[in-house]
Amino acid sequence: xxxxxxxxAVFCAASLAIWMGAGAAEAAASAAxxxxxxxxxxxxxxxxQPAAAQPTASAAPSAAAPDGESxxxxxxxxxxxxxxxxxxxxxxxxxxLFGTLDPLPKKMIWRSREVETVIAQAQEVxxxxxxxSADIGPIAIIRLYLQWxxxxxIPQKANLREWLPPPLYARFSVLKMRFDPHDRTxxxxxPMFAARRLYERALGASELTSxxxxxxxxxxxxxxxxxxxxxxxxxxTNPRGILTEVGEIPRxxxxxxxxxxxxxxxxxxxxxxxxAQAWALGDVDELRRLPYPKQREVCTTTVANSxxxxxxxxxxxxxxxxxxxxxxxxxxxxFAMKPIYDLIDPGxxxxxxxxxxxxxxxx
Numbered sequence: 001x002x003x004x005x006x007x008x009a010v011f012c013a014a015s016l017a018i019w020m021g022a023g024a025a026e027a028a029a030s031a032a033x034x035x036x037x038x039x040x041x042x043x044x045x046x047x048x049q050p051a052a053a054q055p056t057a058s059a060a061p062s063a064a065a066p067d068g069e070s071x072x073x074x075x076x077x078x079x080x081x082x083x084x085x086x087x088x089x090x091x092x093x094x095x096x097l098f099g100t101l102d103p104l105p106k107k108m109i110w111r112s113r114e115v116e117t118v119i120a121q122a123q124e125v126x127x128x129x130x131x132x133s134a135d136i137g138p139i140a141i142i143r144l145y146l147q148w149x150x151x152x153x154i155p156q157k158a159n160l161r162e163w164l165p166p167p168l169y170a171r172f173s174v175l176k177m178r179f180d181p182h183d184r185t186x187x188x189x190x191p192m193f194a195a196r197r198l199y200e201r202a203l204g205a206s207e208l209t210s211x212x213x214x215x216x217x218x219x220x221x222x223x224x225x226x227x228x229x230x231x232x233x234x235x236x237t238n239p240r241g242i243l244t245e246v247g248e249i250p251r252x253x254x255x256x257x258x259x260x261x262x263x264x265x266x267x268x269x270x271x272x273x274x275x276a277q278a279w280a281l282g283d284v285d286e287l288r289r290l291p292y293p294k295q296r297e298v299c300t301t302t303v304a305n306s307x308x309x310x311x312x313x314x315x316x317x318x319x320x321x322x323x324x325x326x327x328x329x330x331x332x333x334x335f336a337m338k339p340i341y342d343l344i345d346p347g348x349x350x351x352x353x354x355x356x357x358x359x360x361x362x363x
Contacts, residue, residue, distance in 0.1 A: 081112040082214070083282045086343065086362030088328070088353055095328045097349075097362070099340025100128060100215065101279040101287075103208035103272060108280055110214050116221055118335050124327050125222040126336035127231045128215060130316050134236040144239055151247045152193045159187045160194060164255060171262050172198070179205045179265075191254035192302050195261035202265050208272060215337055227335075230327065232319040234312055245306035253302045260298040268293050279340065284363040292341050321352065328358075 086097040096118045104110075119125060136144065154163055161169055172194075180186065180201040186194050203210060222229050236242060271290055278286035304310040320338070327334040342348045354360050 081114065081282055082110055082279055083284050083287075083340065084363045085114060085118065086350060086360060088324075088350075089359045089361075090328055090357070093328050093332055093334075095324060095334040095336055096122075097343060098218070098335065098337050099284075099343045100337055101275065101340050103203050103210045104214070104276050104279065105273075106207050106209045108276075110217060110280075115218065115335070118333070119218070119221045119227060120225045122222075122225075122227050122333045122335045123331040124228045124230050124334050125218060126320075126323055126327055126334060127219075127229065128320075128337040128339065129232075130234045130319065131231040132234045132236065134239045136239065140240075144243070147240060147243050151243045152190060153188050154190050157188075160189070160191065161187070163191065163251065164258070168255070168259055168262065171266065172258065175202065175262060175265050178202075191251075191258035192249070192299060195258040195299065199261055199265065202269065203272075206269055206273065208276060218335070218337060222335075230323060232316065232323050234316060234319075236312075238308065242306060242308045245308055246303070249302060249305045253305050257299040257302040260293075260295040264293045264295040268295075282363075284340075284344070287340060288344055321349070325356075 082101075083099055086099075088095045088097055098115060154160070160172065164172065175198060176183070176186065180198060183197070183201070186197050189197065200210065219229055271293075275287060275290050275292075278284075278290065300313065304313055324334070324336055327336070338349055343350050345351070350360050350362075
């Protein structure tokens with residue numbers, strides 16, 4: 001048997017990662033760095049530094065869409081710092097929390113001197129999502145892959161036209177022609193997988209990306225300063241069983257996910273770009289003003305029809321909170337990442353930490 005590191009895009013973990021978002025089910029790269037010595041005193045609050053470049057951040061028309069309609073794309077180029085950090089403390093131990101956002105502009109170069117200063121003085125960097133692994137042999141890998149290919153397609157060689165209510169299929173078809181006109185195989189996918197593919201194609205056409213490049217850059221800074229990178233971990237003990245459960249998700253729940261995705265792409269693309277711009281400029285107040293759609297929540301609820309995935313989603317959130325509290329207890333300075341809307345939500349991470357007696361300060 002061997003341990004297989006499974007990425008969010010690979011067959012068995014993909015069932016978990018369909019709509020957890022923000023890299024929640026991404027397999028993390030191994031962090032083989034050593035911790036630095038604990039400093040004698042807590043680092044002073046890092047000063048907010050301006051970006052090195054002063055680019056314009058505005059919406060600009062791109063090349064015409066396939067149907068001739070102009071797609072507005074976000075023009076955020078040059079260095080951008082993102083939002084300031086939240087300071088979470090208990091006694092003289094401090095965690096600095098950095099809010100990430102998905103999606104972000106493809107062309108943006110992220111650099112925050114504030115983040116670099118904290119990481120240089122930290123003893124640990126906590127990733128935003130878990131590392132996912134499964135213990136399976138090479139023959140089982142092949143069987144699992146074949147099962148995955150069967151699971152993602154609509155049974156009995158049916159297609160989305162047959163599975164979806166006619167009004168929803170008509171709306172889906174308009175978006176498909178706009179963002180992905182040459183993809184015929186999307187019609188063969190179950191609705192929740194078609195939703196994910198259409199969403200990614202729409203982001204690409206709008207010069208946005210859901211890739212977690214910010215976390216990758218944070219890891220690079222941590223390795224440069226010899227800071228330990230900590231991931232929570234999820235081990236899939238029964239990946240074939242997970243895929244079986246995914247295949248049994250009610251059709252109505254999958255249709256709800258696709259419906260929510262279509263509605264978001266019809267109404268929220270401009271707001272996505274506004275959120276991306278606000279994040280790049282560090283405007284947290286504007287992010288609070290911009291409503292965040294329920295599409296991801298709907299699709300997470302869809303995959304949570306699988307009992308095993310429901311347990312894994314709950315455990316991933318609980319394990320991250322435990323890891324953060326452990327790091328605060330054991331280290332003078334911790335740097336941690338979390339999706340920004342999880343942080344600023346009235347019932348989110350920061351509210352939970354306040355309720356537990358931590359002092360929370362920030363933007």
